[in-house]
Amino acid sequence: GENVEQHPSTLSVQEGDSAVIKCTYSDSASNYFPWYKQELGKRPQLIIDIRSNVGEKKDQRIAVTLNKTAKHFSLHITETQPEDSAVYFCAASLGRGGSYIPTFGRGTSLIVHP
């Protein structure tokens, strides 16, 4: 099955700095890669996603890059703010029987210091 590795497990930055979270996946058939943000005690919220036919996608301060050959994808947050502090999960999804089944990374706890 799919295996997703996510690094780092904890990331501490100063407000205004950039943050980068990296994930690798094992199954080359995976074709959809969402990123979720989860604040303490709350639901995961989709913040950005990318499909395998695209190399990069940007939405304001957030960007995601995908390297299919190397099977890794990364989340980039620029001009970080304290409200960006949360746990971020990457996932690699594979279509199976009409559903997309994601495998999640272990999460990265991002702390943005004011």
Next chain:
Amino acid sequence: GAVVSQHPSRVICKSGTSVKIECRSLDFQATTMFWYRQFPKQSLMLMATSNEGSKATYEQGVEKDKFLINHASLTLSTLTVTSAHPEDSSFYICSAAGPSREETQYFGPGTRLLVL
């Protein structure tokens, strides 16, 4: 759009009792619903995938007789933890995927279960 609700948000029960958790998609029809378990400071562990009107597909290691899943309609799925034990205490989260974008999952707010 794409709002998913979950009820109850918290439940405390005695060991040996059963607990039912409901997951509803409020503004879209969910062709597929997913149930996850999340331990403190850990990732989301997929328990099962359910499609409306058919039996759930359980992930390896998840006991289907212990965690009963019913997907009765395109907007409702339920998870019943039968004969709950303290080790079943956890945060249970559902998610739903709709017909227009099957690959995107929208999560419910989660249910914190504590079994005494």
